[in-house]
Amino acid sequence: MTFLLLLLLLLIAAAAFVLSRRDLRIKHLSRPLYQTFRRILPRMSDTEREALEAGTVWWDGALFRGRPSARALHAIPAPRLSEAEQAFLDNEVETVCAMVNDWQVTRQDLDIPAEAWEYIKTRRFFGMIIPEAYGGLGFSALAHSAVVAKLSTRCSALSVTVMVPNSLGPAELLLHYGTDEQKNHYLPRLARGEDIPAFALTSPWAGSDAAAIPDHGIVCKGEWQGREVLGMRVTWDKRYITLGPVCTLLGLAFRLYDPDGLLGDTPDLGITCALVPSDHPGVDIGRRHFPLDAMFMNGPTQGRDVFMPLDFIIGGPSMAGQGWRMLMECLAAGRSISLPSSYTGMAKLTARTVGAYTVVRDQFRTRIHKFEGVAEALARIGGHTYLMDAARVMTAGAVDLGEKPAVVSAIVKYHVTERGRIVVNDGMDIIGGKGICLGPQNFLGRAYQQIPVGITVEGANILTRSLIIFGQGAIRCHPHVLDEMRAAQAADPEQGLADFDRAFWGHVRHTTCNALRAVGHGFTNALPARPDTAVAPEMVRYYRQLTRFSAAFATLADVSMLTLGGALKRRESISARLGDILSQLYLISATLKRYQDEGRQAADAPLAHWAIQDAFCRAQDAFTGVLANFPNRPLAWALRVLLFPWGRPFAAPSDTLSMAVADAISQPGGARDRLTQDAYVPHDPAEPVGAIEAAFTAVLDTQVLEARMREFEKAGRVPAADPRANVRDMAEAIHAAGGLTDDELNRIRARNALRDRVIGVDDFAPNLQGPSRTESAGDRS
Numbered sequence: 001m002t003f004l005l006l007l008l009l010l011l012i013a014a015a016a017f018v019l020s021r022r023d024l025r026i027k028h029l030s031r032p033l034y035q036t037f038r039r040i041l042p043r044m045s046d047t048e049r050e051a052l053e054a055g056t057v058w059w060d061g062a063l064f065r066g067r068p069s070a071r072a073l074h075a076i077p078a079p080r081l082s083e084a085e086q087a088f089l090d091n092e093v094e095t096v097c098a099m100v101n102d103w104q105v106t107r108q109d110l111d112i113p114a115e116a117w118e119y120i121k122t123r124r125f126f127g128m129i130i131p132e133a134y135g136g137l138g139f140s141a142l143a144h145s146a147v148v149a150k151l152s153t154r155c156s157a158l159s160v161t162v163m164v165p166n167s168l169g170p171a172e173l174l175l176h177y178g179t180d181e182q183k184n185h186y187l188p189r190l191a192r193g194e195d196i197p198a199f200a201l202t203s204p205w206a207g208s209d210a211a212a213i214p215d216h217g218i219v220c221k222g223e224w225q226g227r228e229v230l231g232m233r234v235t236w237d238k239r240y241i242t243l244g245p246v247c248t249l250l251g252l253a254f255r256l257y258d259p260d261g262l263l264g265d266t267p268d269l270g271i272t273c274a275l276v277p278s279d280h281p282g283v284d285i286g287r288r289h290f291p292l293d294a295m296f297m298n299g300p301t302q303g304r305d306v307f308m309p310l311d312f313i314i315g316g317p318s319m320a321g322q323g324w325r326m327l328m329e330c331l332a333a334g335r336s337i338s339l340p341s342s343y344t345g346m347a348k349l350t351a352r353t354v355g356a357y358t359v360v361r362d363q364f365r366t367r368i369h370k371f372e373g374v375a376e377a378l379a380r381i382g383g384h385t386y387l388m389d390a391a392r393v394m395t396a397g398a399v400d401l402g403e404k405p406a407v408v409s410a411i412v413k414y415h416v417t418e419r420g421r422i423v424v425n426d427g428m429d430i431i432g433g434k435g436i437c438l439g440p441q442n443f444l445g446r447a448y449q450q451i452p453v454g455i456t457v458e459g460a461n462i463l464t465r466s467l468i469i470f471g472q473g474a475i476r477c478h479p480h481v482l483d484e485m486r487a488a489q490a491a492d493p494e495q496g497l498a499d500f501d502r503a504f505w506g507h508v509r510h511t512t513c514n515a516l517r518a519v520g521h522g523f524t525n526a527l528p529a530r531p532d533t534a535v536a537p538e539m540v541r542y543y544r545q546l547t548r549f550s551a552a553f554a555t556l557a558d559v560s561m562l563t564l565g566g567a568l569k570r571r572e573s574i575s576a577r578l579g580d581i582l583s584q585l586y587l588i589s590a591t592l593k594r595y596q597d598e599g600r601q602a603a604d605a606p607l608a609h610w611a612i613q614d615a616f617c618r619a620q621d622a623f624t625g626v627l628a629n630f631p632n633r634p635l636a637w638a639l640r641v642l643l644f645p646w647g648r649p650f651a652a653p654s655d656t657l658s659m660a661v662a663d664a665i666s667q668p669g670g671a672r673d674r675l676t677q678d679a680y681v682p683h684d685p686a687e688p689v690g691a692i693e694a695a696f697t698a699v700l701d702t703q704v705l706e707a708r709m710r711e712f713e714k715a716g717r718v719p720a721a722d723p724r725a726n727v728r729d730m731a732e733a734i735h736a737a738g739g740l741t742d743d744e745l746n747r748i749r750a751r752n753a754l755r756d757r758v759i760g761v762d763d764f765a766p767n768l769q770g771p772s773r774t775e776s777a778g779d780r781s
Helices: 002-020 022-040 046-053 059-064 070-075 083-090 092-099 102-109 114-122 141-152 156-166 170-177 180-192 323-360 372-400 406-431 445-456 461-476 481-488 493-524 537-569 572-597 602-628 633-643 655-666 670-675 688-701 703-714 730-736 742-759 773-780
Strands: 197-200 216-224 227-242 249-257 268-277 298-309
Touching (some): 022 481, 022 493, 059 406, 059 461, 059 572, 083 092, 083 141, 092 114, 102 156, 114 156, 141 156, 141 323, 141 372, 156 170, 156 197, 156 323, 156 445, 170 180, 170 197, 170 249, 170 268, 170 323, 180 249, 197 227, 216 268, 216 298, 227 249, 268 323, 323 406, 323 445, 323 655, 323 670, 323 742, 372 406, 372 602, 372 670, 406 445, 406 461, 406 572, 461 481, 461 537, 461 572, 481 493, 493 537, 493 633, 537 572, 537 602, 602 633, 688 703, 688 742, 703 730
Parallel strands (some): 216 249
Antiparallel strands (some): 216 227, 227 298, 249 268
């Protein structure tokens, strides 16, 4: 035994000696490893490299390193709207919301009203991201996000119409890459709404594989404005182009070829982005898609052998072939804002209306929010909405700090839209038949119909989860992997070896330290992992477990990459689950930061607790899924024991916590108002949301009368033979029996009228033409 121990110590000493001597380490270890790595690593195409290297690494890098710092999280500036931005939200956005009726848009106008279009243009809604120097509003990403979220609580057609020109498209590409001449000409026109932009990327044959678009242009000479110029003949066939049917300025992505060498020695220049006026000869727009009854303008565009000068290229001829890099660098910002904001708006609408509905609606003589089954769904609505808004704000804040968070944008796009789907589905379950009958009084059916739209666009969710989040995160966020890949593909092998030696052994140290920390946190349940700054006492446990889970994730990610290598790219389910862990850690971080930044509101604590516990449970499920399907079974067993020796540290949120969340969103107060801040709430009770708000207030104002009526009835003072002694007309019977004064009866009648409007559904003539009966009654009243 002593001999074996001595031999082990000698081996460790020999290894330490070799590792400490750079010349010996490179000769005996790094060079053979480097040669193997160069041989097995597939060459990256230019488009793959540009996609991988696009954007910046932000808080996702801290999570991937296994060392999230509470101090660093709190040091990220809390985003705030300026006075001008808040005023725009309170006035212009409020005004345009009042101009649009979602039912009328859907069933009569098939578009937002002309006056709303004009208002959007003249009030520079299309110029939110355009600097004031070019006539735009120069708003922050947070303001852009807040506007989209609020519009989404009113009407999807309105929201998307404003969202797209401020997302990935001509304005953003011009700001980053346009020539001075292009900026000076187009940006003021876009800001004033004189030009309506659209961007055409998606091809029927390429779909999510945007880099494979078959749309192409050939560099050639042709006639333009009466003279021969160097240009290109472009052929394209695109679909799903939002605002395409009404655009005046079409952004176009295509692959540019130069077979005659008119621009140089490269025949395949690569993907190129151009700006084409929609009235340019050969441009075909105008037809519409019909995306699940949504009325935002969306449709195909085509062109065949359309000649255009090289000056149409964004950035001019020198940017020919740079389109993919341009798109990848700009996509992160747009994807961080658009869909996360619109789905957060849907969630806020659901939380506010459905929470109130459960107080207005009763069954078995009990307000339905008191039923545990309903409370469970309300808890999901409240908890997910709190987390979604936290992620929206934190990510928009990152964009305002100058980040282009490629991995984070994929995280929020996927997880906020998926949670939005859960929230709206739960809302529909609660309101039941009210939700499935479309009509002007249905406040949720439109959102339910259109939930799948956002799931499919800006990167389909299945693709985003299974390929992008971890696939890109493992390379971009890991502190060493990208350096190893660059070294392996270096043109100078000796310089590559030196770079590889530094990156690889740094990787070894990183993995070893994380593994030791993860094991230590596992066996101690992260008790020593104290936050490195003051945090809310009720949140200390979560900061500790965030550190633990992050170290465990970093270890599992490294082991997966080491053992599976290139095969990990093909093991999409394992990659997706690893991405799920990273995503949940980011969402937990955003929720903790929201709670801290908003002053640790005690009334909001149930929402934060529920959201964080649910996210930790999802992360645990993802850990379990990876290890259950890990091909190396002994290693999977060892990792399970070392990382989670005492089993799962989190259970699903308790029934007590769920009831507290349900109360928070179904009772008036600061928690409900903060959760649904900036949702559009009309005050007109003829509006479906206005009716809910009015009925909600009326029910709460008559609670004392309701309790008295119940006691009067229980005491047997209502004549059994009175036909009015039923669930609908009990107040009339009690009034006749002397249990209510005339004034009190009128208050109950007013409440009941509002209640009946809220729970009522629309009906139509047999041919579904003409106004609904609910609508007519509302008009008469």
